[in-house]
Amino acid sequence: MTCAENREQHSALLDGELSPVERARVEAHLADCPECSAELARLARMVGMLHALPAERAAPFFVDRVLAAVRPAPWYARLGRRLVQPWRVKLPLEAAALVIVALGAVYVFQKTPELQQAARYQAPAPAPTPAPPPPQTPSPATPPASTPATPPPVGQVPAAPSPAMSDERQRAKTAQPEAPARPAPSAPAPPASLPGGALSKDANRAESSKLEAPAKGPSPSEEAVKPQAAPAPAAKEAPKDKDSVSREGERAGEKKGDGARMDAQAPAAPPAQAEPRRQRLGRVAPAAPEAARDFVPPDASGRLAVGDREAAERALVDLRGRLGVTEAFRRDAGEGNVVIEMIVPRAALADFTRGLDGIGRWTWDRDPSTLPPQIRLHILLAR
Amino acid sequence: MVKTYQHRLYGVALRMMGSWAEAEDIAQETFVRAHRALAEFRGDSSLSTWLYAIASRLCLNRLASAEYRIARSRDAGSVDDLIGLEEEPGGDLERTEREAALRRAIGELPEERRIVVVLRDLEGLSYEEIATALGLELNTVRSRLHRARLELKDKLEGYLA
Numbered sequence: 001m002t003c004a005e006n007r008e009q010h011s012a013l014l015d016g017e018l019s020p021v022e023r024a025r026v027e028a029h030l031a032d033c034p035e036c037s038a039e040l041a042r043l044a045r046m047v048g049m050l051h052a053l054p055a056e057r058a059a060p061f062f063v064d065r066v067l068a069a070v071r072p073a074p075w076y077a078r079l080g081r082r083l084v085q086p087w088r089v090k091l092p093l094e095a096a097a098l099v100i101v102a103l104g105a106v107y108v109f110q111k112t113p114e115l116q117q118a119a120r121y122q123a124p125a126p127a128p129t130p131a132p133p134p135p136q137t138p139s140p141a142t143p144p145a146s147t148p149a150t151p152p153p154v155g156q157v158p159a160a161p162s163p164a165m166s167d168e169r170q171r172a173k174t175a176q177p178e179a180p181a182r183p184a185p186s187a188p189a190p191p192a193s194l195p196g197g198a199l200s201k202d203a204n205r206a207e208s209s210k211l212e213a214p215a216k217g218p219s220p221s222e223e224a225v226k227p228q229a230a231p232a233p234a235a236k237e238a239p240k241d242k243d244s245v246s247r248e249g250e251r252a253g254e255k256k257g258d259g260a261r262m263d264a265q266a267p268a269a270p271p272a273q274a275e276p277r278r279q280r281l282g283r284v285a286p287a288a289p290e291a292a293r294d295f296v297p298p299d300a301s302g303r304l305a306v307g308d309r310e311a312a313e314r315a316l317v318d319l320r321g322r323l324g325v326t327e328a329f330r331r332d333a334g335e336g337n338v339v340i341e342m343i344v345p346r347a348a349l350a351d352f353t354r355g356l357d358g359i360g361r362w363t364w365d366r367d368p369s370t371l372p373p374q375i376r377l378h379i380l381l382a383r
Numbered sequence: 384m385v386k387t388y389q390h391r392l393y394g395v396a397l398r399m400m401g402s403w404a405e406a407e408d409i410a411q412e413t414f415v416r417a418h419r420a421l422a423e424f425r426g427d428s429s430l431s432t433w434l435y436a437i438a439s440r441l442c443l444n445r446l447a448s449a450e451y452r453i454a455r456s457r458d459a460g461s462v463d464d465l466i467g468l469e470e471e472p473g474g475d476l477e478r479t480e481r482e483a484a485l486r487r488a489i490g491e492l493p494e495e496r497r498i499v500v501v502l503r504d505l506e507g508l509s510y511e512e513i514a515t516a517l518g519l520e521l522n523t524v525r526s527r528l529h530r531a532r533l534e535l536k537d538k539l540e541g542y543l544a
Contacts, residue, residue, distance in 0.1 A: 011529040046536045050504035056394035066414045
């Protein structure tokens with residue numbers, strides 16, 4: 001037997017796939033040939049490396065997804081899908097529904113004088129205060145956000161503004177000088193006479209809408225609170241990288257409301273108060289039935305192997321608090337493991353996964369192929 | 384069936400396709416096809432061999448499809464995504480490097496050899512089971528496996544000393 005012939009049999013020899021006769025011939029050659037023996041030893045080491053590769057694991061909700069794909073949908077679901085799924089049907093239907101709702105709203109508004117009156121005098125007249133004049137008057141191109149809902153009667157040009165009108169104007173004026181004060185906290189705080197009630201009301205509205213839908217991105221009311229963002233989109237994007245990471249985390253429903261942040265004198269809410277709020281968030285978030293949520297694939301998922309589950313939970317709470325990550329829901333995965341869904345701001349994803357590495361052994365099951373502003377990350381917390 | 388074989392089939396698909404999304408897609412498609420064809424399963428081979436056969440065929444067909452090749456040439460980083468070098472919390476950097484090099488070398492094998500190595504050395508199938516799953520002669524399996532291992536050994540020479 002030549003060396004080449006002998007080496008051809010090395011794989012089969014290592015796998016025990018040679019007949020006794022072949023095996024005897026190969027081993028006889030190896031006994032006399034140190035080169036072939038060394039070659040066999042290297043091949044054996046390489047095969048050992050292959051066998052030592054850790055096994056891959058499917059994503060935590062893979063079974064649910066397969067079962068959902070295998071089970072046929074009920075007839076009414078298929079019928080409904082057939083009716084609304086083609087875009088050529090769905091889009092006109094949605095547009096028509098939108099128009100009907102809008103027309104209905106306008107009709108009701110016009111036919112109900114109480115509503116018009118309430119819109120005109122929606123806020124009690126504030127006591128006139130010696131507020132400093134705003135740096136610039138609002139341009140006609142950017143009317144205040146609240147005016148479209150309450151257009152003044154045609155032809156009515158108030159020589160002396162009514163108390164309600166002055167309130168709206170004042171709100172519009174104060175909204176503009178406030179614009180630069182948001183990205184730069186060192187800018188002067190709004191004057192004491194600023195209609196804080198109205199602003200904090202907006203903030204509270206934004207807050208409550210976030211509580212209802214924490215993972216949906218900026219809510220309409222949140223947009224309404226930020227009228228300054230529209231004229232300068234670049235200025236809105238620029239500070240998002242560093243400072244606004246923590247600020248976004250706070251906005252996601254953690255520690256401070258917008259109203260609290262606007263008031264430079266107001267003390268920051270202590271962490272002890274923030275924690276119950278986070279818990280509230282966690283309870284409110286799974287509005288949909290949990291079983292239904294299981295079938296929605298997360299943006300990303302992974303496995304966090306830890307030694308001490310309780311210590312890991314504490315570290316996770318601390319990490320979440322630092323990075324503005326919220327816990328949406330959790331479910332028992334059996335064998336003492338748990339699957340937690342976290343809502344991670346895109347800017348905080350890298351720091352968060354680094355933090356997970358510090359808590360235990362973090363491995364991605366599914367990488368975030370696309371990065372929405374709020375990433376839904378499933379963590380399988382396992383021992 | 385899904386609970387028992389999910390990780391194994393996902394592992395085969397991941398090693399073959401080099402991307403998590405593709406692997407999950409292939410593994411899911413394997414179970415869907417197996418569910419549809421369960422009545423036709425005659426039991427000539429074991430259930431696991433039958434599932435491996437479906438998954439292997441799906442992988443090889445997907446890899447051979449023109450659509451996939453065009454997409455892969457456009458996005459050449461998918462295999463590199465899979466074998467990205469990450470330091471583990473334990474700090475066993477040497478092992479991590481070795482594993483990354485091994486994964487990379489497996490990903491560079493020709494597809495018909497890669498599937499044999501994956502089924503034999505990562506999934507532990509016997510030569511007969513591989514021949515059944517892939518519809519090959521026993522000698523072809525033996526030859527492809529040996530060629531694949533030699534190729535891996537040459538690429539990983541630095542880690543074998």
